[in-house]
Amino acid sequence: MSETEINPTISKSTGLPRKRFYRARAHSNPLSDSHFPVPISPSQVDYSLHYPQLFPSSGQADSSKKIQFADVGCGFGGLLISLSTLFPETLMIGMELRDKVTEYVKERISSLRIANPGHYQNVSVVRTNSMKYIPNYFEKGQLSKMFFLFPDPHFKEKNHRRRVISPFLLDEYAYVLEDGGIIYTITDVEELGDWMKSCLENHPMFEALTEKELEADPVVKLLSSATEEGQKVARNGGQTFQAVFRRIVPTNQAS
Amino acid sequence: MESEPKKETEVAPALIAVHPDQSSVAVAVAVGPHLRVFDLAAGSAASLIDDSDAVPFHKDNIRAVRFAANGKLFVSAGDDKTVKVWSTQSWRCITTVSSEKRVTAVAISNDGTFVCFADKFGLVWVVDLDPPLLDKKPAPLLSHYCSIITSLEFSPDGRFILSADRDFKIRVTNFPNKPLNGAHQIQSFCLGHTEFVSCLAFVKSSQECPQGLLVSGSGDSTVRLWDITSGALLDTCEVAIKAGLLESNGKAEEHGHAVTDLWTVRDGLLVAVAIQSLHGIVLLNCNVSSQTLSVAKVVSVAGEAFVPTCLGSSSSTGNLWMVTGVSSLPGSNNPSLARVRVISGIDGKQESVVLEDESIPGGKKLLETLQGTASVDDNAFLAAAEAVKAAMYNLLIKKQYPSENREYRKKSRNDRKLKS
Numbered sequence: 001m002s003e004t005e006i007n008p009t010i011s012k013s014t015g016l017p018r019k020r021f022y023r024a025r026a027h028s029n030p031l032s033d034s035h036f037p038v039p040i041s042p043s044q045v046d047y048s049l050h051y052p053q054l055f056p057s058s059g060q061a062d063s064s065k066k067i068q069f070a071d072v073g074c075g076f077g078g079l080l081i082s083l084s085t086l087f088p089e090t091l092m093i094g095m096e097l098r099d100k101v102t103e104y105v106k107e108r109i110s111s112l113r114i115a116n117p118g119h120y121q122n123v124s125v126v127r128t129n130s131m132k133y134i135p136n137y138f139e140k141g142q143l144s145k146m147f148f149l150f151p152d153p154h155f156k157e158k159n160h161r162r163r164v165i166s167p168f169l170l171d172e173y174a175y176v177l178e179d180g181g182i183i184y185t186i187t188d189v190e191e192l193g194d195w196m197k198s199c200l201e202n203h204p205m206f207e208a209l210t211e212k213e214l215e216a217d218p219v220v221k222l223l224s225s226a227t228e229e230g231q232k233v234a235r236n237g238g239q240t241f242q243a244v245f246r247r248i249v250p251t252n253q254a255s
Numbered sequence: 256m257e258s259e260p261k262k263e264t265e266v267a268p269a270l271i272a273v274h275p276d277q278s279s280v281a282v283a284v285a286v287g288p289h290l291r292v293f294d295l296a297a298g299s300a301a302s303l304i305d306d307s308d309a310v311p312f313h314k315d316n317i318r319a320v321r322f323a324a325n326g327k328l329f330v331s332a333g334d335d336k337t338v339k340v341w342s343t344q345s346w347r348c349i350t351t352v353s354s355e356k357r358v359t360a361v362a363i364s365n366d367g368t369f370v371c372f373a374d375k376f377g378l379v380w381v382v383d384l385d386p387p388l389l390d391k392k393p394a395p396l397l398s399h400y401c402s403i404i405t406s407l408e409f410s411p412d413g414r415f416i417l418s419a420d421r422d423f424k425i426r427v428t429n430f431p432n433k434p435l436n437g438a439h440q441i442q443s444f445c446l447g448h449t450e451f452v453s454c455l456a457f458v459k460s461s462q463e464c465p466q467g468l469l470v471s472g473s474g475d476s477t478v479r480l481w482d483i484t485s486g487a488l489l490d491t492c493e494v495a496i497k498a499g500l501l502e503s504n505g506k507a508e509e510h511g512h513a514v515t516d517l518w519t520v521r522d523g524l525l526v527a528v529a530i531q532s533l534h535g536i537v538l539l540n541c542n543v544s545s546q547t548l549s550v551a552k553v554v555s556v557a558g559e560a561f562v563p564t565c566l567g568s569s570s571s572t573g574n575l576w577m578v579t580g581v582s583s584l585p586g587s588n589n590p591s592l593a594r595v596r597v598i599s600g601i602d603g604k605q606e607s608v609v610l611e612d613e614s615i616p617g618g619k620k621l622l623e624t625l626q627g628t629a630s631v632d633d634n635a636f637l638a639a640a641e642a643v644k645a646a647m648y649n650l651l652i653k654k655q656y657p658s659e660n661r662e663y664r665k666k667s668r669n670d671r672k673l674k675s
Contacts, residue, residue: 031401035661040423041446131400135424135444140486161376167437168378168398171428175441205439250440 009107016111019076022104027152028097030131030162036099038128042139050124051091053113067091067138070176071147072130073164075228077105079149081112082226084123086218090144093137094125102127131164138176145219146173148185150229153192165196167203174205177247182209186223186242188233193241206245214244266646267316267333268515268564269580269593274343275569276326281343282567282617283329284625285317286593287582290331292346293624295617300624303341305348312339312348315357316582319372323363324409328384330370332358338372338393340384352382352391362407362416369434371396371416373404379418381434394435397428405651408455411467415442415483419452421651425471427483443486450474451651454516458523458541468543470526472514474651478528478539480548492548494528498537499553513647518566520575520601525551527575527601529563531644536563536577536598538607554598556609560636561596564643573602574616578625581642592639593626 009021039045045067048055054065069087071080074094083092096102105125112120128137151164160166165185173183183206185196200206214220224230224240233240269286274295281301283292288311292301305312315334322329322343332338338352338361356374363370370382372393377400380393402420409416409430416430416438425445428438451474458468458480468489469481476495479488495512516529519541526539526548535555539548556577563577580593597615600607612622612629623629 035658040449132402132422136446140441140443168395169400171397171437171439171441172400174439175444203439204436 010111015115017104017107019104022076022100022107024098024100030097030129030164034129034132036127038133039136042135042137042142045137047091050093050126051121053121054091065091066142067093068143069093069145069147070095070130070134070138070143071149072134073097073148073151074105074125075101075150077108077125078227078231079147079222080105080123080125081108081120082222083219084120086222088119088122091122093123095128095130095137096125097127097129099127131169134172134176140175141178141181143176144178144181146177146181146183147223148183148196149223149227150187150233151185151192153187153189155189155191160195163192163195165199167199170199170203170206174203174247179247179249181247182217182219183245183247184219184223184242185244186230186240188229188238188240190239190241193243197241197243200243200245204250205247207248209244209246217244220244265316265334265583266642267318267582268643268646269578269582269591270317270320270565271567271576271578271595272320272322272329273567273569273576274322274326275324280326281322281329282576282595282621282625283320283322283331284578284593284595285320285331285333286580286591286627287316288313288333288335289582289591289627290317290320291593291625291627292329293617293621295621298617298620300620301346303346303348305339305351313337318357318359319361321361321363323367324365325367328363328367328370330361330363330372332361332372334358338370338382340370340382349387350382350384350391352393354380354393360404360407360418362409364430365409365411365413371407371434373407373418375403377402377404377420379404379407379416383435395437396434397426397438399424399426403650405451405453406455408457410483411457411459412465414466417455417469417483419455419471421451423448423450423452423473425452425455425469425481427486443483445469445471445479445481445483445486445488447479447481447488447491448473448475448477450513453514453651456517456519456523456526458519458526458543464543468523468541468546470517470519470523470539470541470548472517472528474513476512476514476530478514478517478526478548480541480546482546489546490548492539492550494537494539494550495530497550498530498533500530500532511644513651515564515647516566518568518575520568520573521603525601525603527566527568529566529577531562531647534559534561535609536566536575538601552607554607554609556596559594559633560640561594562636562640562643563596568601573604574599574610575601579636579639579643581639581646591627592631592635594631594636595622595625 069092071094274281294301317333329341340350360373381396406419427442429440480490528537538551575598
């Protein structure tokens with residue numbers, strides 16, 4: 001018997017990793033010290049590790065192509081997988097703090113790559129604390145889309161500073177987003193939805209997308225349907241609250 | 256045993272600030288909660304006046320002191336969660352700002368209208384000094400997520416505020432016209448240090464480079480040169496190795512050669528560097544056109560185990576002021592130790608010489624004021640050097656838990672299921 005056949009964490013029928021073997025806590029403290037390697041600067045991010053088929057040799061093989069989508073707190077990676085086929089030419093990465101969940105997404109991507117040769121080569125995942133290390137991964141204006149889907153609500157006021165959308169962290173997101181880049185947020189917690197919306201509304205470098213623009217954007221539909229959390233909310237007949245904003249150049253804000 | 260490390264963190268290194276004016280009208284030394292100022296023009300100690308008549312003016316260790324670029328203001332702040340702004344003419348405290356957390360760094364905008372300070376949460380606050388009121392409310396300016404800020408600095412042209420943290424980051428942020436609404440536009444991140452960044456200084460602007468170049472010192476024993484507009488690393492100088500303190504291959508003692516302070520002289524063409532185990536300073540040449548750093552020489556202090564904890568100088572007197580010392584030295588009768596030394600001829604016009612006590616500007620009187628005593632017991636130096644090292648260590652280095660410990664904790668987690 002070969003190794004894979006007895007490995008119970010891989011489903012026999014689909015070849016994909018089974019989620020129940022990658023259960024993790026729903027919450028992780030983003031304030032605690034990190035014990036994983038972090039690239040010193042964006043130029044040190046090894047693309048050949050993440051996208052081996054597109055970047056066969058390590059080092060700066062093709063500096064023209066860079067990661068453009070970041071799914072912050074990607075969870076089990078549902079959105080990434082959907083985006084991967086929708087934007088096959090775009091490099092995208094999921095960032096997740098929980099190591100077991102990251103392992104699952106890694107397995108999921110590699111299984112998909114084996115099952116569908118030539119596909120899913122543009123998607124990867126990294127275990128990191130995006131609240132601390134976003135500037136270590138992306139250069140100024142590198143990203144065109146950022147996703148914050150069903151983030152931890154951190155209800156207690158004492159813990160509000162752990163929220164992934166906060167006035168000060170938006171400064172850093174505005175830094176890595178290109179002019180016109182879009183930030184997508186969605187949650188099933190009304191209080192958090194209001195918070196994320198007001199944070200974005202009050203920030204001088206973001207403006208809301210109009211109804212028409214939301215309608216025309218194919219990605220908006222994925223927010224609630226593609227992720228595992230979104231499907232769970234839909235199953236239970238819950239409500240979702242989304243806020244989609246565009247990165248703009250502030251008007252006479254800075255000198 | 257448990258209380259021991261706690262105590263060490265409360266040891267604060269001595270700080271020095273020199274008035275930027277040519278005539279060097281005042282030198283201030285802070286050791287522990289004590290703030291001592293010597294007026295060089297008058298040749299006597301300046302008496303500080305604070306209307307809240309609290310003595311000492313700070314209730315806990317002072318962590319940051321600095322003169323404004325125009326010399327009109329002086330700011331002191333620290334663990335007592337207050338920021339005091341002093342007029343350097345009258346040495347009266349014109350504003351006391353309360354902080355929610357302990358203060359780790361301060362900066363004054365080049366025109367002297369805004370005081371910025373960083374707290375233990377990694378938040379930077381800004382206070383508008385116009386109009387000057389006794390009690391001012393600070394507004395949040397920017398934040399480093401969950402990392403203590405070690406140094407704040409304005410760029411020479413005043414367009415940017417720079418913040419360095421104990422992770423490894425240096426952030427360059429546009430300083431807006433209305434800073435009370437926050438500074439949201441990040442210009443760049445200067446990334447390259449592998450340990451905490453302890454100090455920042457500017458090589459003043461020139462024709463080729465109107466922003467000026469940035470130099471930074473770090474726990475990784477290097478001094479690095481940066482272009483702040485792009486965040487590009489221009490040069491790295493491994494000062495500890497170059498100064499012969501460290502073998503290039505072996506690491507004798509971790510963090511033993513951290514760069515503790517930097518000061519630029521001659522508009523930054525020379526950079527004075529204090530290293531944690533060096534009895535003296537290293538002088539670096541900064542070549543602006545080739546954008547490189549190189550070691551010019553090592554100036555040693557003979558006769559004493561003098562490891563400077565803080566450096567300062569005025570724009571062009573050619574004197575570099577150094578202080579070493581700590582507050583509440585463990586196991587000593589002296590409540591605190593401060594020792595001031597001066598290197599003259601730093602501007603390169605003459606040979607650099609470490610001045611004897613008699614020939615220091617202000618003489619014995621200055622030393623009595625700033626040190627608290629004219630002569631310092633030799634034994635105190637070694638104890639002080641050790642205490643400073645421990646204090647720095649606790650302040651800047653994150654606790655490392657061995658991987659076995661973390662693995663053990665993971666094993667005992669009840670959510671962990673089969674994984675083979």
